[in-house]
Amino acid sequence: MLPEQEKRISDADLTEKTKEQLLKYLNGRDIPAEQFDTILNRVREEYQKTRIEACEAVGIIAAQSIGEPGTQMTMRTFHYAGVAEINVTLGLPRLIEIMDARKEPSTPTMTIYLQPEYSGDRDKAREVSWQIEAAPLHEFGDITIDMENMQIVVHLNTAVCDKRKIAVSTIVETAPRKIRDRRHYRDFDYENNDQDATIVFMPKNRESYQNLFQLAEHVRNVIVQGIDDIERVVVRKESGEYILYTEGSNLKDVFDVDGVDTTRTRTNNISEISQVLGIEAARNAIIHEALATLNEQGIAVDVRHIMLVADMMCMEGEVKQIGRHGIAGEKESVLSRAAFEVTVNHLLDAAVANEVDELSGVTENVIVGQPIQLGTGDVKLIAKPMN
Amino acid sequence: MQSYTRYERARIIGARALQISMGAPLLVQTTRIDPLEIAIEEFQQNIIPITVKRK
Numbered sequence: 001m002l003p004e005q006e007k008r009i010s011d012a013d014l015t016e017k018t019k020e021q022l023l024k025y026l027n028g029r030d031i032p033a034e035q036f037d038t039i040l041n042r043v044r045e046e047y048q049k050t051r052i053e054a055c056e057a058v059g060i061i062a063a064q065s066i067g068e069p070g071t072q073m074t075m076r077t078f079h080y081a082g083v084a085e086i087n088v089t090l091g092l093p094r095l096i097e098i099m100d101a102r103k104e105p106s107t108p109t110m111t112i113y114l115q116p117e118y119s120g121d122r123d124k125a126r127e128v129s130w131q132i133e134a135a136p137l138h139e140f141g142d143i144t145i146d147m148e149n150m151q152i153v154v155h156l157n158t159a160v161c162d163k164r165k166i167a168v169s170t171i172v173e174t175a176p177r178k179i180r181d182r183r184h185y186r187d188f189d190y191e192n193n194d195q196d197a198t199i200v201f202m203p204k205n206r207e208s209y210q211n212l213f214q215l216a217e218h219v220r221n222v223i224v225q226g227i228d229d230i231e232r233v234v235v236r237k238e239s240g241e242y243i244l245y246t247e248g249s250n251l252k253d254v255f256d257v258d259g260v261d262t263t264r265t266r267t268n269n270i271s272e273i274s275q276v277l278g279i280e281a282a283r284n285a286i287i288h289e290a291l292a293t294l295n296e297q298g299i300a301v302d303v304r305h306i307m308l309v310a311d312m313m314c315m316e317g318e319v320k321q322i323g324r325h326g327i328a329g330e331k332e333s334v335l336s337r338a339a340f341e342v343t344v345n346h347l348l349d350a351a352v353a354n355e356v357d358e359l360s361g362v363t364e365n366v367i368v369g370q371p372i373q374l375g376t377g378d379v380k381l382i383a384k385p386m387n
Numbered sequence: 388m389q390s391y392t393r394y395e396r397a398r399i400i401g402a403r404a405l406q407i408s409m410g411a412p413l414l415v416q417t418t419r420i421d422p423l424e425i426a427i428e429e430f431q432q433n434i435i436p437i438t439v440k441r442k
Contacts, residue, residue: 053392053393053394054392054394054441055392055394375394376394376397376398376401378394379394379395379398379399379439380439380440381398381399381402381437381438381439381440382437382438382439382440383436383437383438384435384436384437384438385436386436
Protein backbone atom coordinates (compact mmCIF):
# COMPACT_ATOMS: atom_id res chain seq x y z
CA MET A 1 0.00 0.00 0.00
CA LEU A 2 1.25 3.45 -0.83
CA PRO A 3 1.97 5.88 2.02
CA GLU A 4 -0.50 8.38 0.59
CA GLN A 5 -3.19 5.70 0.67
CA GLU A 6 -2.38 4.99 4.29
CA LYS A 7 -2.70 8.65 4.99
CA ARG A 8 -6.06 8.77 3.27
CA ILE A 9 -7.29 5.96 5.50
CA SER A 10 -6.10 7.60 8.69
CA ASP A 11 -7.64 10.91 7.61
CA ALA A 12 -10.94 9.31 6.63
CA ASP A 13 -14.11 9.97 8.59
CA LEU A 14 -14.19 6.53 10.21
CA THR A 15 -13.84 5.08 13.69
CA GLU A 16 -10.37 4.28 14.98
CA LYS A 17 -11.10 0.57 15.03
CA THR A 18 -12.31 0.49 11.46
CA LYS A 19 -9.24 2.39 10.31
CA GLU A 20 -7.03 -0.05 12.19
CA GLN A 21 -8.73 -3.05 10.63
CA LEU A 22 -8.59 -1.50 7.18
CA LEU A 23 -4.89 -0.72 7.51
CA LYS A 24 -4.18 -4.20 8.80
CA TYR A 25 -6.09 -5.85 6.02
CA LEU A 26 -4.67 -3.76 3.21
CA ASN A 27 -1.13 -3.81 4.55
CA GLY A 28 1.39 -5.26 2.12
CA ARG A 29 -1.04 -5.34 -0.79
CA ASP A 30 -0.58 -3.52 -4.01
CA ILE A 31 -3.81 -1.73 -4.78
CA PRO A 32 -4.48 0.33 -7.91
CA ALA A 33 -5.79 3.82 -7.22
CA GLU A 34 -9.17 3.05 -8.74
CA GLN A 35 -9.75 -0.02 -6.57
CA PHE A 36 -8.56 1.82 -3.52
CA ASP A 37 -11.18 4.49 -4.08
CA THR A 38 -13.87 1.85 -4.42
CA ILE A 39 -12.77 0.12 -1.21
CA LEU A 40 -12.63 3.34 0.77
CA ASN A 41 -16.00 4.49 -0.53
CA ARG A 42 -17.67 1.17 0.24
CA VAL A 43 -16.23 1.13 3.75
CA ARG A 44 -17.36 4.69 4.31
CA GLU A 45 -20.81 3.86 3.00
CA GLU A 46 -21.05 0.80 5.23
CA TYR A 47 -19.92 2.82 8.22
CA GLN A 48 -22.55 5.48 7.55
CA LYS A 49 -25.19 2.74 7.46
CA THR A 50 -24.23 1.48 10.89
CA ARG A 51 -24.52 4.91 12.45
CA ILE A 52 -27.54 5.85 14.50
CA GLU A 53 -29.64 8.67 13.09
CA ALA A 54 -30.33 11.72 15.18
CA CYS A 55 -33.52 11.55 17.27
CA GLU A 56 -33.45 7.78 17.43
CA ALA A 57 -34.75 6.35 20.75
CA VAL A 58 -31.50 4.59 21.59
CA GLY A 59 -32.36 3.97 25.23
CA ILE A 60 -35.49 2.00 24.43
CA ILE A 61 -33.66 0.01 21.78
CA ALA A 62 -30.83 -0.76 24.21
CA ALA A 63 -33.30 -1.83 26.89
CA GLN A 64 -35.06 -4.21 24.53
CA SER A 65 -31.86 -5.50 23.00
CA ILE A 66 -30.54 -6.49 26.40
CA GLY A 67 -33.92 -7.43 27.85
CA GLU A 68 -35.02 -9.93 25.25
CA PRO A 69 -31.89 -12.12 25.44
CA GLY A 70 -32.15 -11.71 29.20
CA THR A 71 -35.40 -13.66 29.17
CA GLN A 72 -33.60 -16.52 27.49
CA MET A 73 -30.93 -16.48 30.16
CA THR A 74 -33.46 -17.08 32.92
CA MET A 75 -34.53 -20.28 31.24
CA ARG A 76 -31.03 -21.54 30.75
CA THR A 77 -29.08 -21.19 33.98
CA PHE A 78 -29.40 -19.88 37.45
CA HIS A 79 -26.34 -21.83 38.52
CA TYR A 80 -22.72 -21.31 39.15
CA ALA A 81 -20.18 -22.43 36.62
CA GLY A 82 -16.65 -23.25 37.64
CA VAL A 83 -13.65 -21.65 36.05
CA ALA A 84 -10.51 -23.40 37.31
CA GLU A 85 -12.16 -24.85 40.42
CA ILE A 86 -13.31 -21.38 41.42
CA ASN A 87 -17.00 -20.62 41.56
CA VAL A 88 -18.14 -17.53 39.73
CA THR A 89 -21.70 -16.24 39.56
CA LEU A 90 -22.77 -16.21 35.96
CA GLY A 91 -25.87 -15.74 33.90
CA LEU A 92 -28.80 -13.60 34.91
CA PRO A 93 -27.85 -13.23 38.60
CA ARG A 94 -24.51 -11.78 37.55
CA LEU A 95 -26.10 -9.45 35.01
CA ILE A 96 -28.48 -8.17 37.69
CA GLU A 97 -25.54 -7.70 39.99
CA ILE A 98 -23.73 -5.55 37.43
CA MET A 99 -26.78 -3.38 36.71
CA ASP A 100 -27.50 -2.99 40.41
CA ALA A 101 -23.96 -1.70 40.99
CA ARG A 102 -23.59 -3.78 44.15
CA LYS A 103 -20.78 -2.75 46.47
CA GLU A 104 -19.50 -6.31 46.46
CA PRO A 105 -20.34 -9.08 43.98
CA SER A 106 -21.57 -12.35 45.47
CA THR A 107 -18.45 -14.11 44.22
CA PRO A 108 -15.60 -11.63 44.00
CA THR A 109 -12.74 -12.98 41.91
CA MET A 110 -9.60 -11.63 40.38
CA THR A 111 -7.58 -12.61 37.36
CA ILE A 112 -4.00 -11.72 38.13
CA TYR A 113 -1.52 -11.54 35.29
CA LEU A 114 2.18 -11.68 36.06
CA GLN A 115 5.11 -9.74 34.72
CA PRO A 116 7.18 -11.51 32.05
CA GLU A 117 9.92 -12.58 34.54
CA TYR A 118 7.34 -14.42 36.61
CA SER A 119 4.71 -15.56 34.14
CA GLY A 120 6.84 -18.19 32.42
CA ASP A 121 8.00 -20.07 35.51
CA ARG A 122 5.66 -22.20 37.58
CA ASP A 123 7.70 -21.86 40.79
CA LYS A 124 7.92 -18.10 40.51
CA ALA A 125 4.21 -17.88 39.84
CA ARG A 126 3.63 -20.00 42.92
CA GLU A 127 5.82 -17.63 44.96
CA VAL A 128 3.68 -14.69 43.90
CA SER A 129 0.57 -16.65 44.78
CA TRP A 130 1.87 -17.16 48.34
CA GLN A 131 2.26 -13.41 48.68
CA ILE A 132 -1.42 -13.10 47.75
CA GLU A 133 -3.26 -16.07 49.21
CA ALA A 134 -4.35 -15.52 52.80
CA ALA A 135 -2.67 -18.14 54.95
CA PRO A 136 -3.74 -18.66 58.57
CA LEU A 137 -1.21 -19.33 61.29
CA HIS A 138 -2.09 -23.01 61.69
CA GLU A 139 -0.64 -23.71 58.26
CA PHE A 140 2.80 -22.69 59.46
CA GLY A 141 3.17 -24.96 62.48
CA ASP A 142 1.57 -26.81 65.35
CA ILE A 143 -0.73 -25.07 67.76
CA THR A 144 -1.24 -26.75 71.11
CA ILE A 145 -3.46 -25.68 73.95
CA ASP A 146 -1.58 -26.12 77.22
CA MET A 147 -4.45 -26.48 79.69
CA GLU A 148 -2.21 -26.92 82.68
CA ASN A 149 -0.48 -23.57 82.30
CA MET A 150 -3.45 -21.90 80.64
CA GLN A 151 -1.53 -20.94 77.51
CA ILE A 152 -1.35 -21.61 73.80
CA VAL A 153 1.95 -22.70 72.33
CA VAL A 154 2.70 -22.24 68.64
CA HIS A 155 5.63 -24.20 67.24
CA LEU A 156 6.45 -22.80 63.85
CA ASN A 157 7.65 -25.26 61.27
CA THR A 158 10.75 -23.61 59.78
CA ALA A 159 10.69 -25.87 56.73
CA VAL A 160 7.23 -24.63 55.80
CA CYS A 161 8.26 -21.04 56.43
CA ASP A 162 11.28 -21.44 54.16
CA LYS A 163 9.22 -23.03 51.45
CA ARG A 164 6.70 -20.25 51.62
CA LYS A 165 9.43 -17.62 51.62
CA ILE A 166 8.47 -15.94 54.85
CA ALA A 167 10.82 -15.26 57.74
CA VAL A 168 9.99 -16.73 61.16
CA SER A 169 10.50 -13.30 62.70
CA THR A 170 7.87 -11.83 60.38
CA ILE A 171 5.29 -14.37 61.48
CA VAL A 172 6.17 -13.86 65.12
CA GLU A 173 5.68 -10.15 64.67
CA THR A 174 2.52 -10.21 62.53
CA ALA A 175 0.50 -12.84 64.36
CA PRO A 176 -0.15 -10.94 67.64
CA ARG A 177 -0.51 -7.63 65.83
CA LYS A 178 -3.08 -9.00 63.42
CA ILE A 179 -5.09 -10.65 66.19
CA ARG A 180 -5.34 -7.23 67.81
CA ASP A 181 -5.92 -5.09 64.70
CA ARG A 182 -7.79 -7.36 62.35
CA ARG A 183 -9.69 -9.67 64.66
CA HIS A 184 -10.22 -7.05 67.39
CA TYR A 185 -9.28 -9.38 70.21
CA ARG A 186 -7.01 -7.76 72.76
CA ASP A 187 -7.30 -9.69 76.02
CA PHE A 188 -4.06 -11.59 75.73
CA ASP A 189 -0.30 -11.36 76.27
CA TYR A 190 2.38 -13.14 74.31
CA GLU A 191 5.99 -14.15 74.54
CA ASN A 192 8.07 -15.06 71.56
CA ASN A 193 11.23 -16.98 71.12
CA ASP A 194 12.85 -16.48 67.73
CA GLN A 195 15.48 -19.18 68.31
CA ASP A 196 13.19 -22.18 68.58
CA ALA A 197 10.49 -20.41 66.52
CA THR A 198 7.77 -20.53 69.13
CA ILE A 199 5.17 -18.05 70.27
CA VAL A 200 3.29 -18.45 73.54
CA PHE A 201 -0.08 -16.76 73.92
CA MET A 202 -1.66 -16.26 77.33
CA PRO A 203 -5.17 -14.94 77.92
CA LYS A 204 -5.40 -12.06 80.35
CA ASN A 205 -8.03 -13.89 82.32
CA ARG A 206 -6.15 -16.93 83.62
CA GLU A 207 -9.25 -18.49 85.19
CA SER A 208 -11.54 -18.98 82.22
CA TYR A 209 -11.26 -21.96 79.88
CA GLN A 210 -13.72 -20.27 77.58
CA ASN A 211 -11.31 -17.40 77.05
CA LEU A 212 -8.47 -19.80 76.44
CA PHE A 213 -10.37 -21.59 73.69
CA GLN A 214 -11.57 -18.34 72.24
CA LEU A 215 -7.98 -17.15 72.03
CA ALA A 216 -6.91 -20.46 70.51
CA GLU A 217 -9.50 -19.95 67.76
CA HIS A 218 -8.09 -16.52 66.96
CA VAL A 219 -4.51 -17.80 67.03
CA ARG A 220 -5.34 -20.64 64.70
CA ASN A 221 -7.08 -18.50 62.12
CA VAL A 222 -5.11 -15.28 62.14
CA ILE A 223 -3.82 -14.46 58.67
CA VAL A 224 -0.05 -14.12 58.80
CA GLN A 225 0.82 -14.20 55.11
CA GLY A 226 -0.97 -12.91 52.04
CA ILE A 227 -3.89 -10.54 51.61
CA ASP A 228 -6.79 -10.96 54.02
CA ASP A 229 -9.63 -10.78 51.50
CA ILE A 230 -8.20 -13.35 49.15
CA GLU A 231 -9.20 -16.76 50.37
CA ARG A 232 -7.85 -18.91 47.60
CA VAL A 233 -5.48 -18.67 44.68
CA VAL A 234 -5.33 -21.06 41.76
CA VAL A 235 -2.38 -21.00 39.39
CA ARG A 236 -3.25 -21.93 35.84
CA LYS A 237 -1.34 -21.98 32.62
CA GLU A 238 -3.13 -20.28 29.79
CA SER A 239 -1.73 -19.58 26.34
CA GLY A 240 1.85 -20.05 27.49
CA GLU A 241 1.83 -18.02 30.69
CA TYR A 242 0.85 -18.62 34.27
CA ILE A 243 -2.17 -16.72 35.49
CA LEU A 244 -3.53 -16.55 39.03
CA TYR A 245 -7.23 -16.86 39.64
CA THR A 246 -8.43 -15.86 43.09
CA GLU A 247 -11.45 -16.21 45.26
CA GLY A 248 -11.93 -12.84 46.93
CA SER A 249 -10.73 -9.53 45.64
CA ASN A 250 -8.50 -6.72 46.82
CA LEU A 251 -7.16 -4.78 43.88
CA LYS A 252 -5.18 -2.23 45.83
CA ASP A 253 -3.15 -4.71 47.86
CA VAL A 254 -2.60 -7.05 44.94
CA PHE A 255 -1.12 -4.17 42.94
CA ASP A 256 1.51 -3.77 45.66
CA VAL A 257 2.72 -7.35 45.32
CA ASP A 258 5.96 -7.81 43.37
CA GLY A 259 5.61 -9.54 40.03
CA VAL A 260 2.00 -8.58 39.40
CA ASP A 261 1.32 -7.05 36.01
CA THR A 262 -0.83 -4.11 37.03
CA THR A 263 -1.77 -3.27 33.46
CA ARG A 264 -3.68 -6.50 32.80
CA THR A 265 -4.78 -7.67 36.25
CA ARG A 266 -8.50 -7.34 36.77
CA THR A 267 -11.24 -7.96 39.29
CA ASN A 268 -14.97 -8.50 38.87
CA ASN A 269 -15.69 -6.05 41.67
CA ILE A 270 -16.71 -2.95 39.74
CA SER A 271 -17.03 -0.56 42.66
CA GLU A 272 -13.52 -1.50 43.72
CA ILE A 273 -12.24 -0.66 40.25
CA SER A 274 -13.96 2.71 40.38
CA GLN A 275 -12.29 3.47 43.69
CA VAL A 276 -8.80 2.28 42.77
CA LEU A 277 -8.57 3.07 39.06
CA GLY A 278 -11.26 5.69 38.52
CA ILE A 279 -14.61 6.02 36.83
CA GLU A 280 -13.42 5.48 33.25
CA ALA A 281 -11.93 2.15 34.28
CA ALA A 282 -15.20 1.28 36.00
CA ARG A 283 -17.09 2.06 32.81
CA ASN A 284 -14.85 -0.25 30.85
CA ALA A 285 -15.22 -2.89 33.55
CA ILE A 286 -19.03 -2.71 33.33
CA ILE A 287 -18.89 -3.11 29.57
CA HIS A 288 -16.43 -5.98 29.82
CA GLU A 289 -18.28 -7.82 32.60
CA ALA A 290 -21.72 -7.45 31.05
CA LEU A 291 -20.49 -8.51 27.64
CA ALA A 292 -18.57 -11.46 29.07
CA THR A 293 -21.63 -12.61 31.04
CA LEU A 294 -23.82 -12.43 27.95
CA ASN A 295 -21.28 -14.02 25.64
CA GLU A 296 -20.67 -16.84 28.07
CA GLN A 297 -24.33 -17.73 27.61
CA GLY A 298 -23.94 -17.62 23.87
CA ILE A 299 -25.90 -14.39 23.55
CA ALA A 300 -24.60 -11.75 21.20
CA VAL A 301 -25.60 -8.22 22.15
CA ASP A 302 -24.11 -5.25 20.31
CA VAL A 303 -21.56 -3.47 22.48
CA ARG A 304 -23.15 -0.13 21.84
CA HIS A 305 -26.23 -1.04 23.86
CA ILE A 306 -24.07 -1.99 26.80
CA MET A 307 -21.86 1.04 26.33
CA LEU A 308 -24.94 3.23 26.61
CA VAL A 309 -25.96 1.53 29.85
CA ALA A 310 -22.43 1.85 31.21
CA ASP A 311 -22.29 5.51 30.23
CA MET A 312 -25.57 6.21 32.02
CA MET A 313 -24.34 4.40 35.12
CA CYS A 314 -21.04 6.28 35.25
CA MET A 315 -22.18 9.67 33.99
CA GLU A 316 -22.19 11.39 37.38
CA GLY A 317 -18.65 10.35 38.26
CA GLU A 318 -19.61 7.43 40.45
CA VAL A 319 -21.12 4.08 39.60
CA LYS A 320 -24.89 4.32 39.97
CA GLN A 321 -27.33 1.48 39.77
CA ILE A 322 -30.15 1.30 37.28
CA GLY A 323 -33.35 1.65 39.25
CA ARG A 324 -34.95 3.37 42.18
CA HIS A 325 -31.76 4.24 44.06
CA GLY A 326 -29.75 5.22 41.02
CA ILE A 327 -30.49 6.67 37.63
CA ALA A 328 -34.30 6.48 37.66
CA GLY A 329 -34.60 7.74 41.24
CA GLU A 330 -32.47 10.82 40.75
CA LYS A 331 -34.02 12.21 37.61
CA GLU A 332 -34.61 15.89 37.44
CA SER A 333 -38.29 15.73 36.54
CA VAL A 334 -40.96 15.07 39.16
CA LEU A 335 -43.43 13.54 36.73
CA SER A 336 -40.79 11.23 35.33
CA ARG A 337 -39.87 9.96 38.78
CA ALA A 338 -43.53 9.61 39.74
CA ALA A 339 -44.15 7.56 36.61
CA PHE A 340 -41.47 5.09 37.65
CA GLU A 341 -42.23 3.94 41.20
CA VAL A 342 -43.91 5.08 44.43
CA THR A 343 -45.93 7.70 42.56
CA VAL A 344 -47.77 9.34 45.44
CA ASN A 345 -44.66 9.88 47.58
CA HIS A 346 -42.86 11.63 44.76
CA LEU A 347 -45.80 13.90 43.97
CA LEU A 348 -46.32 14.72 47.62
CA ASP A 349 -42.65 15.52 48.24
CA ALA A 350 -42.53 17.62 45.08
CA ALA A 351 -45.62 19.56 46.16
CA VAL A 352 -44.16 20.22 49.60
CA ALA A 353 -40.82 21.33 48.14
CA ASN A 354 -42.51 23.51 45.50
CA GLU A 355 -40.68 21.75 42.68
CA VAL A 356 -41.00 22.87 39.07
CA ASP A 357 -41.09 20.47 36.15
CA GLU A 358 -39.44 21.80 33.00
CA LEU A 359 -41.18 19.19 30.83
CA SER A 360 -37.98 18.52 28.94
CA GLY A 361 -37.96 14.73 29.02
CA VAL A 362 -40.00 12.09 27.25
CA THR A 363 -42.11 10.72 30.11
CA GLU A 364 -43.27 14.16 31.28
CA ASN A 365 -44.45 15.12 27.82
CA VAL A 366 -46.32 11.86 27.38
CA ILE A 367 -48.07 12.51 30.68
CA VAL A 368 -49.16 16.04 29.75
CA GLY A 369 -49.99 15.02 26.17
CA GLN A 370 -47.41 16.95 24.19
CA PRO A 371 -45.16 15.76 21.37
CA ILE A 372 -42.07 14.08 22.83
CA GLN A 373 -38.48 15.01 22.04
CA LEU A 374 -37.83 11.93 19.94
CA GLY A 375 -38.09 11.02 16.28
CA THR A 376 -40.34 13.38 14.30
CA GLY A 377 -41.25 15.14 17.55
CA ASP A 378 -37.74 16.56 17.83
CA VAL A 379 -37.55 17.99 14.30
CA LYS A 380 -37.95 21.76 14.04
CA LEU A 381 -39.16 22.98 10.66
CA ILE A 382 -38.22 26.30 9.12
CA ALA A 383 -39.14 27.87 5.81
CA LYS A 384 -36.64 27.57 3.00
CA PRO A 385 -36.56 30.61 0.71
CA MET A 386 -37.78 29.71 -2.75
CA ASN A 387 -35.79 30.80 -5.76
CA MET B 388 -28.97 18.24 -1.57
CA GLN B 389 -28.84 18.14 2.15
CA SER B 390 -29.27 14.66 3.60
CA TYR B 391 -32.12 14.19 6.01
CA THR B 392 -32.75 11.55 8.65
CA ARG B 393 -35.89 9.50 8.23
CA TYR B 394 -37.60 11.54 10.94
CA GLU B 395 -36.80 14.81 9.22
CA ARG B 396 -38.02 13.42 5.92
CA ALA B 397 -41.28 12.26 7.50
CA ARG B 398 -41.79 15.59 9.17
CA ILE B 399 -41.13 17.66 6.06
CA ILE B 400 -43.33 15.53 3.85
CA GLY B 401 -46.01 15.47 6.51
CA ALA B 402 -46.03 19.25 6.87
CA ARG B 403 -46.12 19.75 3.12
CA ALA B 404 -48.91 17.18 2.66
CA LEU B 405 -50.99 19.10 5.16
CA GLN B 406 -50.46 22.34 3.26
CA ILE B 407 -51.45 20.66 -0.01
CA SER B 408 -54.53 19.07 1.52
CA MET B 409 -55.60 22.50 2.67
CA GLY B 410 -55.32 23.89 -0.82
CA ALA B 411 -51.81 25.27 -1.17
CA PRO B 412 -50.60 25.79 -4.76
CA LEU B 413 -48.64 22.78 -6.06
CA LEU B 414 -45.01 23.06 -7.10
CA VAL B 415 -45.12 20.11 -9.48
CA GLN B 416 -47.18 19.10 -12.47
CA THR B 417 -48.80 15.83 -11.50
CA THR B 418 -51.75 13.54 -12.12
CA ARG B 419 -51.85 12.35 -8.54
CA ILE B 420 -54.74 13.04 -6.21
CA ASP B 421 -53.44 12.06 -2.79
CA PRO B 422 -51.78 15.07 -1.06
CA LEU B 423 -49.23 12.79 0.62
CA GLU B 424 -48.13 11.33 -2.68
CA ILE B 425 -47.86 14.79 -4.16
CA ALA B 426 -45.75 15.87 -1.18
CA ILE B 427 -43.45 12.88 -1.67
CA GLU B 428 -43.06 13.76 -5.33
CA GLU B 429 -42.19 17.32 -4.43
CA PHE B 430 -39.73 16.11 -1.85
CA GLN B 431 -38.00 13.85 -4.34
CA GLN B 432 -37.55 16.83 -6.64
CA ASN B 433 -36.25 18.86 -3.72
CA ILE B 434 -38.62 21.73 -4.25
CA ILE B 435 -40.44 21.79 -0.94
CA PRO B 436 -39.81 25.22 0.61
CA ILE B 437 -39.27 23.69 4.06
CA THR B 438 -36.08 22.61 5.77
CA VAL B 439 -35.06 21.66 9.29
CA LYS B 440 -33.28 23.59 11.96
CA ARG B 441 -30.64 21.46 13.62
CA LYS B 442 -29.38 22.04 17.11
